[in-house]
Amino acid sequence: MKFLHERLPNGLDVIAEVTDTALSTSIGFFVKTGARDETDAEWGGSHFLEHMVFKGTHDLSADEINRRFDWMGASANAFTSEEDTVYHAAVLPEQQLEVTALLARMMRPALREEDFETEKLVILEEIRMYDDQPPFGADDRCRATFFGRHPLARSVLGTVESIERMPVEAMRDYHRRRYSPGNIVLCATGAVDFPALVASARQWCGDWEPIAIPPRRVPLDARTTGSVTLESITRPTSTLEYAVRMSRGPAGDDDDRFAAKLLAAILGDTSGSRLYWAMVDTGRAEQASCHHQDFLDAGLFATQLSCDPEDAGELLAMIDTIYRQAAEQGLDRRDVEQNRNKLAGRWVLLGERPRRRLFDVGPEWAHSGDYRSVADDLRTIEGLSLDDVHRVLARWPLHGTGATVLAGPLPLDPSLEPASEAQ
Amino acid sequence: MKQTLHSATLDNGIVLLGEDLPGLESVAVAFHTPAGAIHDGPSRCGLATLSGEMMLRGAGDRTSREIVEVLEGSGIQWAQSVSTSHSSFAGAMVARQLPTALPIYADILRRPRLPDSELDNALQMVLQNLAGTEDDPAHRAMSALRQLHYPHPLGMPSEGISADVEAIGIDDVRSFVAAHVVPRGMIIAVAGRIDWHDFVERVSDLFGDWRTDDRSTVPIGSRGERVRHVPHDSQQTHIALAWSVPPYRHDDSYEASASLSVLGGGSSSRLFSEVRERRGLCYSVSAGYHTLRDCASAICYSGTSAARAQETLDVMLAEIDRLPGTIEEAELDRVKSRAKSALVMQQESSAARAAWIARQWYHLGTVRSLADELARYDQLNVASVEGWLAENRPAGLTIVSLGKEPLEVPREVSA
Numbered sequence: 001m002k003f004l005h006e007r008l009p010n011g012l013d014v015i016a017e018v019t020d021t022a023l024s025t026s027i028g029f030f031v032k033t034g035a036r037d038e039t040d041a042e043w044g045g046s047h048f049l050e051h052m053v054f055k056g057t058h059d060l061s062a063d064e065i066n067r068r069f070d071w072m073g074a075s076a077n078a079f080t081s082e083e084d085t086v087y088h089a090a091v092l093p094e095q096q097l098e099v100t101a102l103l104a105r106m107m108r109p110a111l112r113e114e115d116f117e118t119e120k121l122v123i124l125e126e127i128r129m130y131d132d133q134p135p136f137g138a139d140d141r142c143r144a145t146f147f148g149r150h151p152l153a154r155s156v157l158g159t160v161e162s163i164e165r166m167p168v169e170a171m172r173d174y175h176r177r178r179y180s181p182g183n184i185v186l187c188a189t190g191a192v193d194f195p196a197l198v199a200s201a202r203q204w205c206g207d208w209e210p211i212a213i214p215p216r217r218v219p220l221d222a223r224t225t226g227s228v229t230l231e232s233i234t235r236p237t238s239t240l241e242y243a244v245r246m247s248r249g250p251a252g253d254d255d256d257r258f259a260a261k262l263l264a265a266i267l268g269d270t271s272g273s274r275l276y277w278a279m280v281d282t283g284r285a286e287q288a289s290c291h292h293q294d295f296l297d298a299g300l301f302a303t304q305l306s307c308d309p310e311d312a313g314e315l316l317a318m319i320d321t322i323y324r325q326a327a328e329q330g331l332d333r334r335d336v337e338q339n340r341n342k343l344a345g346r347w348v349l350l351g352e353r354p355r356r357r358l359f360d361v362g363p364e365w366a367h368s369g370d371y372r373s374v375a376d377d378l379r380t381i382e383g384l385s386l387d388d389v390h391r392v393l394a395r396w397p398l399h400g401t402g403a404t405v406l407a408g409p410l411p412l413d414p415s416l417e418p419a420s421e422a423q
Numbered sequence: 424m425k426q427t428l429h430s431a432t433l434d435n436g437i438v439l440l441g442e443d444l445p446g447l448e449s450v451a452v453a454f455h456t457p458a459g460a461i462h463d464g465p466s467r468c469g470l471a472t473l474s475g476e477m478m479l480r481g482a483g484d485r486t487s488r489e490i491v492e493v494l495e496g497s498g499i500q501w502a503q504s505v506s507t508s509h510s511s512f513a514g515a516m517v518a519r520q521l522p523t524a525l526p527i528y529a530d531i532l533r534r535p536r537l538p539d540s541e542l543d544n545a546l547q548m549v550l551q552n553l554a555g556t557e558d559d560p561a562h563r564a565m566s567a568l569r570q571l572h573y574p575h576p577l578g579m580p581s582e583g584i585s586a587d588v589e590a591i592g593i594d595d596v597r598s599f600v601a602a603h604v605v606p607r608g609m610i611i612a613v614a615g616r617i618d619w620h621d622f623v624e625r626v627s628d629l630f631g632d633w634r635t636d637d638r639s640t641v642p643i644g645s646r647g648e649r650v651r652h653v654p655h656d657s658q659q660t661h662i663a664l665a666w667s668v669p670p671y672r673h674d675d676s677y678e679a680s681a682s683l684s685v686l687g688g689g690s691s692s693r694l695f696s697e698v699r700e701r702r703g704l705c706y707s708v709s710a711g712y713h714t715l716r717d718c719a720s721a722i723c724y725s726g727t728s729a730a731r732a733q734e735t736l737d738v739m740l741a742e743i744d745r746l747p748g749t750i751e752e753a754e755l756d757r758v759k760s761r762a763k764s765a766l767v768m769q770q771e772s773s774a775a776r777a778a779w780i781a782r783q784w785y786h787l788g789t790v791r792s793l794a795d796e797l798a799r800y801d802q803l804n805v806a807s808v809e810g811w812l813a814e815n816r817p818a819g820l821t822i823v824s825l826g827k828e829p830l831e832v833p834r835e836v837s838a
Contacts, residue, residue: 021445021446022446022771023767023768023770023771024767024768024771054690062700063691063696063700066689066690066691066695066696066700067691067753067757069689069690069691070689070690070691070692070757070758070760070761071691071753071756071757071760072760072764073760073761073762073763073764073765074764075764075765075768076690090768091764092764092767092768118700118701118702118703119703120703121703121704122699122703122705122706124728125659125703125704125705125706125726125727125728126706128658128659128728129659129706129707129726131658132560132657132658132659133558133559133560134555134558134559236656237655237656237657238558239554239555239557239558240551240554240555240557240558271491271495271501272491272492272495277488280548280551281487281544281548282544282547282548283543283544283545283546283547283548283549283550283551284547284551285551286551286552286554286555287555306555307551308554337496338492338495338496339495341495341496341497341498342495342496342498344498345497345498345499345500345516345517345520346498346500348448348449348498348517349449349500349515349516349774352447352448352449352771353771353772354771355768355771
C-alpha cells in the first residue's frame, strides 16, 4: 500500500492510496463544503446542489450521466454532511479513466432552472421521508440547540420553507464560491494508475478557475455547548420514544479524538457496552448507544435512546448515572483492552476494502491535509491506555450536561426538566 | 480470474464451503442452521428469532456476557440473524483469530444453555425491536406485501408478531432449538485468508459427532388478498408491489432478474428515470428480485407524499406494463455490466463472499464459479429476455399502500 499526492497549479489536490492486490478502483471528489458553509438564504443548498450535479452539464444530460455510470458497472453515489460534499464511484480498474472524466465533468454542472424546479420536488420528498422516520427530527433539533449560533447548528437537508423559496441564482452563486479547485480533493483508493489519474485531473480540472475560500473554523461558544437543555417534539402516532443527547467532546484536530472513540465504545457501543448490558440486553430499550463525532473545530458525544415512552425519563437518568459512575469511579483495564481489540479488528476489516477506505483517506486529507494509513491508525488505537480514556472523561464529562431532545407520543414530562444546579 | 473454491460434507450432513481470497487479511465464517422462521409454527411467529437470541445467552461454560467479551475482545465482529429458511451466526475477523472463534460458535450451536432466567430479557428485546419496526413505514409496507404475496407461512415476518412473541415460553424455545438446530441442512461457509484443510479438521472435531436430525415438513397454505391499504398517519404514502417470477435455482431467473433490473435496478433504469428524474415524484423508487428456494417475486417500491401517490402508482404500473416488447440492447448491456462488476468487486469482502457461496449452495446444491456466473450473464441478450417476458408478462400483482388514504387500483392489474 502506498500513498501518492500531487497538487495542480490551480490548487486541486490529487491523492491516492494504491493497493496492488485490489480488484476495484474507487474515485471520489471531496468538496470541502456543507451545511456549515451556507447562509440563511442557502439553507439546504449544499445538499440540493449535490442532487443538481447529477442533472447534467452544458454538454451532458442527466440521462447520459446515469447511463454512463450504469454502463461502466459503477457503484456511484454522493452524500452531503455538515462539512463535506462527496461524489464517489467504485469501478473495475479498466474504467478508471472513464469514471474520473465523468465525475470531473459533473463538478461543473449546468444548473438549469427547469431541472432545479423538478429536483426541488425530489428534495421536498426526501425531507418528508426523514420527517416520517425515527428519530422524527430529534437529531437535527438537538444539533441546532447544542451548537446555538455556531455554523454547525444548521441541518443538512434544510426545511420545506428554505428549499421552496431558494432561487436557482443562489445555488449558482454558492457553486461558484465553494467549488473552487483549491477547495476540492480528488481521491482514489484501490487499484489506481496514479499517473493516469493526475493526467485526467489536468485534462478535466486544469482550467477550473481558483477562487479564494474564507476560513471555516469558528470558535465554539462554551456557554451554549455547555448548557443543559431539554426539548420535545410530539408525535402522537409514534410507538416508541426517541431521545438524542449531545455533549462536548474533542474536535477533529485534537489528539484525544481516538481515546474519545474508545471511551464511546466502552460506554455505548451497539453491543457489549455498559449501556448495552444495562438497557438493550435486558429489553428495556430498543437502542441505547453513544458515539463520538468530530468536526473541524468542534466535537461531541451523541447519546441515542429509543424505548417505551413511559420509560424515557427513568432510562435517561440511568444513562446519566452510568456516565457519572464512569467519571467518578473510573473504568478498568479490561474495558480498555477489550474495546481496543474490538476497534482494531473493525479497523482491519474496513481497511482491507478499498471502497470503504476512500471515506477515511479522502476526508482526512480534506480536513487536515494529512494521510494516515491503516497501520498508523492501528498503532494509535493499540497505544491507547486507561489513562487516556480517563483524561477524556475528565476533560469532557458526559454526565449532568448536554442538550436533550425527545420525540414521541407523550408531552414533555416536567420531572425531566433540568435541575437548577446544572444550569 | 483465478478462483479457488472448496467443499466437503461431513457424515452427519453438514456442508462445508470455502473460498480463498488472496490479498485479504481477514476471514469470515457463517453458520447457517435450518432453524428458519418457516418453522415458527401457528401462533408462534417470532419463535426462531427469539430462539436465536436465546442461543447467545449462555452456551457451553460461558455466560452471555462472557461469549460477547471473548468474541469482541478478540476483535471478532459477530452477527446473528434469522431469515425464512435459516437461523445464522456469523463472524468476521483477522485470520489468526479463527481458531478462537470456532469453538465458541460450536458451543452456541450445540450447547446453548437456554436458561429460563434469560427468557424475559430476550423476549423484551424482541418486543422492543418489533415496536421499533412499527415506526418504520417503509418496513411495514414491505412486510405486509410479503405476507400477502407468498403462500403462508413463507411471507411471515421473521422478526415476529408481538402478540405471538408475548405468548412464547421457555419450553417452546427449547423444543424449537432441539428440533431445528441440527446438522442436516446446515451450511458452514468460510472465505478470505483460509487454510482449508485446517478448517475442515477443526470443524470435523467440533461438529463431526453431532447426530440429531429434523424430519419435519412445513405445510404450505394459501396466499393473502391482492390489494390492501394500511392506514398510517404519515406525510408520505408507501407503495409496494409484487408479482411472481421463477426462483433463483431456475435457469431463467437470470432473464427474470435482468428484466427487473431494466425496470428499476440502476439510476438509468426506467422507474428511476420516469418517476424520479423526469417527474420528481419521489426520492426513492426501485424494482428488484427476491427469492426463496421454491418461489420468488419481483418487488417494486416507492414512497411519496400523499397528494402525489396516485400518480406515482399509475406511472409505476404503466412502466411495468410497457416492459415486455420494448427492451433495448443498450439497456441490457448496462444491466449486465452492473451485475458483472458487482460480482467481481464482491471478492474484496470476505463476509460478502462467505454469504454468497452459502446462498448458492442452499439454492443450487452447488457453488457456481465466478467464471460460470460471468459467462451466464454474457449469454443474456434481448431475444432471450424478451422471449422470457413474452411468456411471463407481469400479472396478478399484489399491491400494498400504507399512508393516510387508499389508492385506486385498476382491477385488471391484480386479476
